[in-house]
Amino acid sequence: MRYSRLKRRKRNRYTWIVFLGLLLFLVVYIGSASAAGNFISRLITSFLNNFTSANSGKGDASIGVPDTQLTVPDKADTAPNESLDKGNIQKVTEQLDIVPFNLYTIQLGAFSSKENAEMAASELRAKGGAGYILNDKYFRLLAMGYASEGDAQKVKQQLQKEGIESQIYLISASGVKLEITAVADKVNSIKSAFSIWIDKVKALEDMVKKLDTSAISVEDAKKVLKATVEEFNSTLEQLKTYLVTQESNPILTGLQNLYQNCIESLNGILAENVADRVATSSKIKYTYIDMVYRYKQYIDNITSEQGGTGN
Structure with missing residues (x-):
């Protein structure tokens, strides 16, 4: 136990x-x-x-x-090698008032047949007239255009004294207000593009008057045209840089097309090795009317897209 x-x-x-x-x-x-x-x-x-x-x-x-x-501006707003410091890049909004542009043309006939209009135009060009055909229900044959209605009336009366019946046909581009928002340099450049085009195209009328009165030689007239083409080319290149980032902008695209068409027309005159005063005057008259009519179509497109806000 x-x-x-x-x-x-x-x-x-x-x-x-x-x-x-x-x-x-x-x-x-x-x-x-x-x-x-x-x-x-x-x-x-x-x-x-x-x-x-x-x-x-x-x-x-x-x-x-x-x-x-960082909010980086588009390529058109920034020059190559330019600093991207936000404090140095400021956009502004400015209004561009484009005044109406009227051209009072001398119409020598209105044809229902294009063939007849072209035959008459060819005869008119041989005499120094523009021979411009404007298709507006009728094929209107235009001889010359004037920024002043008074000048057009004087020519009409002179033709009447010589037994030539004519009418004044108005090509009118309405005024329009454009609002531009971009960096200041770009805004100024676009404004300048409009004023340069209008001033240089209007200057064609004065050149024609001097040619027709022998106040200027064909050679001197072509020198002026060449300088105009150079200035147009410079402005066109600037517009192209803006369109790199704004391809769908109808205002810039239309303005570029105006410059391009005018350059091609003026180069066509310069390319002809002709010292004939009458022939040169005829081509400049034709270009003058053509460019104003293109401008009218351009402005019409702008105002229609803006809901008819033209003056």
Whole structure:
């Protein structure tokens, strides 16, 4: 009996020792695992912080998106190598008032047949007239155009004295107000493009008068035309740079077409090695009427797209 009790006490003592040993092992293991976990966590955090710090401010190198978004003006607003500092690039809005442009033409006939009109036009050109055919229900034969109605009336009366019946046919381009928003240089350039075209085309009338009165030689007239073409080419190149980013802009596109057509017409006159005063005068008269009529169509398109806001 006594032996048996002692044996049971020893077994109970060993059991407690084993239990305490296992408990101590678990405490040490959990503590070590926690420490290791904290160490690894700190290591990863430190690595991520160092990586972020080393790459901060670079953005996403794969797509090149900067941290700070900038509004960059279009190519037409920024000259090559010009600074893109936002403070240096400011757009303005200005109004361009285009005044009406009237051309009082001398009409020598209105034909229902195009063939008859072309035959009459050919005869008129040989005599120094424009021989311009305007298809407006009828094929109207135009001899010359004048910015002043008074000048047109005087010519009409003179023709009547010579037994030639004529009518005054008005080609009228209405005035229009345009609102331009761009950098200041671009606004000024577009305004200049309009005024240059109108002034130079109107100058063709004065050139014709001088040719017809022998106040200027054909050679001198062609020198003036050449200078006009050079100025037109310079302006046209500027307009083309604006259209790089505004291809669908009907105002700029139409203005470019006006310049292009006029350059081609004037180059056609310059290309002919003819010193004939009558022939040169006829071609300039034709170009004068043609350019004003094209201008009228251009302005009509603008006003129709704006809902008829012309003057």
